[in-house]
Structures are given as structure tokens and as C-alpha cells.
Amino acid sequence: MGQSRLRVSATSASRSFCGAALALLLGVASLLAGSQVVRAETTVKWLYIETNPAIIQYWKDIIGKFEQAHPGVKIETQFLENEAYKAKLPTLLQSSDPPHIFYSWAGGVLHAQVDSGVLKDITAEMGKADAGKSWGDSYNKAALKAFTYKGKIWGVPNNLSEIDFYYNKKLFQKAGVDATKIATWSDFLGAVKALKAAGITPIAVGGADKWPVHFYWVYLAIRQGGLQGFQDALAGKNGGFAGPNFVKAGEAFKQLADLSPFQPGYLAAKWPAFAGTFGDGRAAMVLAFSATTANLQRLNAADQKGIPLEDLGLLHFPTLEGGTGLPTDTMGGINGWLLGKNAPPEAVEFLRFLTNAENQRELAARNLQIPAAKGAPQAVTDPLLKIAAQSLAASTYHQNFYDQDLGPAVGRVVNDATTDLASGATTPLAAAQQIQDAWAQEH
């Protein structure tokens, strides 16, 4: 009995081996067959960080139109969360399967990417004339300049954003604060005190992400030193980022922080969380993005409804007494798309289509973003977005976020230093010195 059992097991062993070998062969064959089919089509890999479902739907419509007009081309999208994207991108760009199109905030990070040779140079495509105008001409000059480095164009501008205060009109009324009367930093501090006295949390901010906190310091630096102050700091003049302009900005920010204006637990709040705090009506103001804030405060509010648009107000960042910056100087983003070195020409074509005048006007008309194409921002209908679009069009100096503009290393130090300043962990002089030290190290 044992012998037959043995023979049976031997036969079943060889049978399962044959089965496994056959399965492996079939698998390899089907893979080869499958790859044959894929080779006939070009796939463009598009990596983005957008969370607004309205914008994603808008993009889906555009992809549909493009794929219809270009049979054989497939646009494959991939999403990564903001912080994860920033951390993963260097690795992705050097892998064997880099994305073809990916999001960019321009600035120092773009410069680092160009210097590493992972981007596609599209100066030629941008310069190609078509009916008397070149592709590059169709964009806002400042936007295109942001994507120009070392004389070459590396990216396609998509949209601009402005950072302003968004406030809850009802809460302001309750505290007796008139937003139209806030013009200077002292006016603003007075408003904050009035809100606190009325038992309202004045400001919602995201101390966990840190970049929302650095907005305040950067705006104060812009108001204090203006474009000249920033350029001097970059050149290392006047003490660089540890110079008097930046220390003064830190001191002004400390004045605000000393009033304890932020929501409780703000050091653990990320961007969706504090947008939700604002949307819930638990804080009177946020310093945030032109197009995103209205949507995100609604999406992240506990009741999913947030502040109705008619109760939402926009307040430009106040001027700083004694500063040389102009009230028309703005801070915000210049965003666009970069192409990986191995991106197929279809990817360039797609970007051209995505950011053409018609689609950009549609972007504005749907009040999704302020487009970078010339003439398109005029199609904006939302009243608050319109104010931001007009302010951008009239901007005398548009400063990109420091944590992008100064590069990944110095940018993080700016975030850390300003958040420490907000929480009282450091002094204005020490914060400015930290940033200057980090800058000196990289240059």
C-alpha cells in the first residue's frame, strides 16, 4: 500500500511540475502577445496632485477631446498627494519609468531639475510660429518667464494663483470689523484683537504642513523690502536673508503671533484640516489660494456646505508701515507642467491642447483657476476670483512661494523657521539667520 502511495505521489509531483511549467509558458506567451498590442499605441503618462474634483472632471473632458482627435494616443493619469509628490518626484524622474508630464511650482526646484538634466527642453516647440504668433507668445509673460531658466524654456504655464485673506463676512460683522478699513498691518492687528475680544478665533492656519505659515512671513518680507529687497538677498547683499528687511518682517509676524490668533491645535493641522476649520465657521480668516480656497473650505467643512459664497470676502494683504514694497506686489504661485526627458512628442501636443486659448478660457469661465494664457483670465465670472485675477494682471511684482523659489533645502528651512517663529520657539533674528545660513550653504 505504501508503494502505490509513493508511486501516486511521484506521478502527482511530476504532474504538478508539468502543470506549473505549462502555466508559466502560457503566461509568458500572453505577456508577449499583450505587449504586441500595446506597442501600436502611444501612452502619455500624466502625473498630477490636483484634488478638486471639478478640475479633474474638466481635465477628463479635455483628455476625451484630445484622444478623439488623435487616435492611437492614450493619456494615462496618475495622482499623488502634495507632500508625497514632492518627496517622490526625484526618485521617479530618475527611474526607468518616469512620468512624461508632471506638475511644477517653478522656482528653485525647477532649477534643480533642469541642472540635473531630467527635463525636456521645449524652447524650439515654444518658438515655432503658427499664424504669426508663437506658442510661447500665447502665455502671460511673467508665467512664461517663471519656466525659463538659463535662456531655455522648460515648462508649459498652466495657471497663476494669488494668496489673499479670505474672511467670513458674518464673523467679521459679529466682531464689528470692517474689512474695507483694513489697509495697514496695524489695522490688521487691530482687527485680530477685535475678533479675539468677540470670542472668535481670528485665523486658521496649517502648522503641520508649515508652508501655510510661511505665507505670512513672505508677504511681510515683500511688503517690507519689495522686489529690490528680494533680489538683494539672493545676491547676498545687505546681510542676505538675515538682513534688516527680513528681521523686520519676522518682528511684524511676531506681533501677530503674540496675539495668539491661530486656531487651537494649529501646529497639528494640515491644509485640508484648516480649510475645514474655516469652512465650519470656527475661524474668521485664512491666508490662502485664490481659486482653491472657496472650493476646499466647502469640501472639507463638517457639513460639506461650508461658508456660502455670498458670505465669503477677499482682503488683500495689508501694507507694512515703513516698508518699501508696493501694495500692488503680490505673492502666489505660477504653476505649470514639465516634461520628462523621454516624453513623446504627443505629450508636447497634449500640453499645447490643454493650455490653448479655448481650454484656458473654459478653465476661467468655470471659475476653476486663473489661467496663464493671455486674455483668458477675463472669462472669470466668480466675483472673488475676478478680484484676484485683476490684481494679478496689475501686479508690479509677483513673488513665488519661498519654499519653492529658494529650492527644496532652503525652502524647508523657511517653513521650519517661520512656524517656529509663530509658535514662539525662536526669535525673528534667529529665524532670519537660520534661513541665511541654509541659503549660504547651498550657494
Next chain:
Amino acid sequence: MSLAARLRPAGGATIGRRRGTLSTARRQFGVAPVVFLFLPPALLLFTVFVVLPIGEAGWYSLFNWNGYGAPTEFVGLHNYELLWRTPVFFTALTNNLLIIAVSILVQIPLALCLATLVSNRIAGAVTFRLIFFLPYVLADVAAGLIWRFVYDGDYGLVAAAASLVGVQAPYLLAERGLAIYAILVVVVWKYFGFHMMLFVAGLQTIDPSYYEAAEIDGATRFQKFRSITLPLLAPTLRLSVFFSVIGSLQLFDLVMPMTGGGPSNSSQTMVTFLYSFGITRMRIGFGSAIGVVLFAICVLFAFGYKRTLMRHD
């Protein structure tokens, strides 16, 4: 039929010949063929995934490198000098020491206590073993996210508990002094189940006759624990401490979703510090230097510990 005959399989002739072939082969060639067949793959894996990266990290730590292309800017030991001058490095070290201390002084005694309770054959013991082991099974990142919600002062469990009692909810993860302690609670919660299972296994190897003898001699429960359980469980305890320390030095996944290094870098551990200051800032050389220091600490501990306390295990 004799026992031996019954145990010998009926197809004995075939098997016997096979067995004979193998032992003959071993006698002829020695163990060399087996060694040459099985050692290279293991060596290759170990070299490629362990030795090479360690060597490369040491090499990168001598450069100023942003991660793109190949490192070109040689700076020698500058990264280590910079590390010494960075206050956050010492915060991270202190936090790691704190985690080790809590693991050894809180987590392991707790695990031992629970192990003695659930290793008995009482009703529900196995169910409780499962319940206590569940946190360990959960992915670190998932645990971090869950506890981030628990600690949320607006909508989390802490907030709900505080409102029940009628006090203002604390924002534990937003407090510079408290964030690391909040993380320590999660560390204990997460890993005590693992140590408990080790101890349960260890306890089950203790011969019950020792306890019976002690009973007869009139020993109290505490005396039995101190004189029988602890000494016989000592090898397992030493192993647990070893795992605990090595694991504590590598804590990363729990910290990142909860605080990301904490308010003002107060809850940084060595690995989160490496990640935040090395990789996300695209300063791979500096990050590698931190990695090398961490490696040195781990190696020192591992070999030192094995030499002294685990000499006879």
C-alpha cells in the same frame, strides 16, 4: 509485526535505495556541493541588499549631493561636522533613547504581566491573546493615521472623551512638549502584543513540575514568579529587549503620519530626521551621514549586547 517493521514503509526497497544513494554521495563529496549550491544566492541577496547599500551610504555621506545623477561635490567629513552642529540631531537621539527606555521599562513588563495571565489554560485565554496581538498586525502607517484621528482635539476620541468629562480637549499632537509622549503611548500599544506572544511561548516551555514543587514548599505567587518564571524566562526576556531596542532605533512609520517630526521638530526620531532633513530637502549626502551614524549605533549595540548579556544564549 515488530514496531520497526510497522514503521518501515512498504515501499522500503525503493526508499532505502534512495536514502542509501544520498548518504553515499555525502560520504564521497562531503557537504561541499550543498554549500556551493545554496550559499551563493543567499550571499548575493545579502550583498546586494545589505552590504552594498551600507557601503554606498558611507560613500554618499562624503558628498554634497541632491540625488540627481551621480555625486560630484566631495566634502569629506563636512556632513558629519554639520550633523554635530545641528540641534535637531540631538533631539532625535534623545527621543530614540526615550523610546528605548519606555520600551524596556513599560512595554516589556506590561507584556510579561499579560503573558502570565493569558498563558494559563483559562477560558478565553486564546481570544485575549488574539486581541492583544492585533495592534502588532496593523500596518504602522495605518496605526499612525488612526491615532492621529484619536488624538484630534476637534473631532477625535480625545475630544469626545474630554467633552464627556467637561474639560477643554488638549491638542496633544500640537504641543511641543507632549507630542513625543503621545507617540510613546502608541508605540507601547502597537508592540506589546509581539513581546507578549514571545513570553507566552517562553512560559509554555517552563516545566510545570517546578511550580508544583514550589507549591508544595509553600511559595507565594510573587515568589514563584521571581524565582522560577523570571530566571527561566531570562533568555526570552533578553531577546525581547534586543528586538525592542533595535526596533526603537528604527521607528519611522508611526511618527510620520502622526506628527511628521512634530511641532518644531520635537518628535523627530533618527529615521524621520534622516528622511526630513536628508531626503525631502534633497541633501542625500547629509541624510547618508545620519544613516551611517544610526548604523554605527545599531552595530555597537547589537554586538555589545550579544557579547555581554546574550553570551550564553
